[in-house]
Amino acid sequence: MIETLGDILRNNAHKFPDEVAYVYGDRRVTFRDVHERANLLASALYEKGLRQQDRVSILSQNTLEFMEAFGACELAGFIAATVNFRLAPPELIYILTDSTPRVLIFEAQYAETVEKIKGSLPHIETYVCFGGTAPEWALDYETLLATGNAAGAPIRPLPDDIMHLIYTSGTTGRPKGVMRSHRGDIAIAQLMATELGLIVSDRLQLMMPVFHVGARFLQLGMHLRGGSVVLHHDFKPAEILDAIVREKVTMTHMAPTMVQAVLNLPQIEEVDLSALHTICYSAAPMPVPLLRRGLKLLGPVFLQLYGMTEGGGTTLHKRQHKPDGSPEDIKRLGSIGQAAPNVDVKIVDDEGRELPVGQPGEILTRTASHMVGYWNNSAATIAALRDGWYHTGDLGYLDDQGFLYLVDRKKDMIISGGENIYSREVEEALATHPAIQDVAVIGVKDEYWGEAVRAVSVLGDGLTVSESELIEYCKTQIASYKKPKSIVFVDELPRLPSGKINKVVLRQLYGAPGVKGN
Structure with missing residues (x-):
């Protein structure tokens, strides 16, 4: 039991005492x-x-x-x-x-x-x-x-x-x-085993950090079924590809940027990848050009999972990846799939009323795999788990077949290279610099990273600081991967009548790649 x-x-x-639990470099x-x-x-x-x-x-x-x-x-x-x-x-x-x-x-x-x-x-x-x-x-x-x-x-x-x-x-x-x-x-291990179709003979490759839930959950699902895990210390594209071939990996887990890096290797078309039947990706939808390239080379191997540390889960299955299908098929590539078995999803307005198909609101999930709550934070726990549902803070809508689409994030989260970055956290780090009078952070589309962090900053009267200096300073306050990739300097930030920064206007003005301010 x-x-x-x-x-x-x-x-x-x-x-299975003598079966391999982990492959780690040359160790078994x-x-x-x-x-x-x-x-x-x-x-x-x-x-x-x-x-x-x-x-x-x-x-x-x-x-x-x-x-x-x-x-x-x-x-x-x-x-x-x-x-x-x-x-x-x-x-x-x-x-x-x-x-x-x-x-x-x-x-x-x-x-x-x-x-x-x-x-x-x-x-x-x-x-x-x-x-x-x-x-x-x-x-x-x-x-x-x-x-x-x-x-x-x-x-x-x-x-x-x-x-x-x-x-x-x-x-x-x-x-x-x-x-x-x-x-x-x-419950999450069982969900992983079900959604990915894990069996005892599978060999799952993991290079995403196991302090995150993504890799950890997949490892639990694989070991629940008694299969093997090929574990990497970190992500090095050539080593990842070599291991897939050498260990006859059947399933791997990557962010879309990692998939791109592996597909860009010159030897990719020469090696035997016939054992690989599933590439599970998460953190962001797969760009359609990259998806087409991957499907052409590897066949129907892509599967997307959506979830969070707190729980929940939707899946865009391998057979639902049709970049050359109907307009509806292509649109659904931009979704995060349908609710997994034993996961309920609904969309509600600010009053908690369930919304009809196609109308955006907050995404709520209900499943046995939810968190217990937040450590030392009962107020946040009550707010997140009220009425038996987990309130994700993400905004989205469902279509008539239950495909879920993200349209915005209440939490202003930026997903860059598979990592979640919260704009408020970066804003607070930048605001500690003596030259900064006002600052707001947004995500901008990036061909490689999916999204990149951009800061829009107002300098104090008579004060100066360069873009590179501010980025370097930010690295002393928060993790390097969270730092802005670019900084736009402006005279003032757009605000709502309440005084809050209007991020809708901010994204319209400065959310395109290559935009420069004053």
Whole structure:
């Protein structure tokens, strides 16, 4: 009986002990190996004083140790509080202060960053380093594992215990910790297995960061079915293609920009990709020219998933990708698909009244895979989950067959290269520069990134700062990938009678590629 994520580990170790759970470079790790090492880590952390629902933070790119840390939490009932490795030190401090982990497990490449911020994190009792020499103030990961008991920790989670605490930015610019339970994540694993048609013989390739839900959810779905995961530390197009061929990957997961980078490789038409039957993409619709090119080369392999850290899910299936079909078929390529089984979707107005087909409003979803709520934020939880529905904050409409179309985002979210960037967060970072009097951030279409961040700025009287200087400054306040790609300087920003910035007019004036201000 699969009631918690730990049951998936135990089930696979019992049924498929010698089958490959992970391929990581030249390493092959069996389900028995994964279970044994996760048990050792769970036991070692228990001996350090951790108990059920204590937080374990993980700062790392995709590594086997990351997956072992997940496994320890799955088995013992600790909460895995993931951290985006791209974040700037002030952002890291905020998240690690809000989640109050007792342990931080980090990859050695981040040791210098962790050392700089550890003085602001008195609640962290134990630092654990892997992938290099541990600094004197941290434990070596393998040394810690050696202290564990092969039987694991003497505790187990309950189905409604929190498993994941994953931070996602909100409209105020302050990240919110999304609490996800074992029960909810088993539901999402089942949804992944159903929508992607996962079977035990599949080999799933993952290069998107596992601190995000996308790659993590797919990994859970694959291991629920007992299949193998080909895990990459990061995204290098040539290595991704080589692995698809070498490991006979059947399914891969990429943002559209990654698909483009792989299809641009000169050897793409010469290699054998016959084993690959599905390319799952997310974060944004696939540009039609890229889709046509991919379908011509690879056949009907593309499938789109839409969801968020909080839950929900729609799918645009492989057979629904028809770039040369009817006008309706082509239009639906711009949709985010139809509701997955056991997912309800409706569109409502500001009063919560359901809207008819074709009329845009807020997208609401209802499913067993929803989050439990936001960590330390009951007001946001109540607002998001009222009336039994998750209020996404996204605006969209349904057509007569239930295809869902995004038309805008209440949260002013920008999707650039598969990463969610919130305009308010970038605005607040830029506003701290002494030369900035007023600023607003919008997304502009970009051929490669899908969307790029553009800031429209008003300088204070007599003050000057260049575009490049402001972009560099922004990198000191927030993660580099969130910084503006371009900055337009203007005399004033358009405003509504209420005094709020009119972003509709702002996008009309400055939302086209190449637009310049004063």
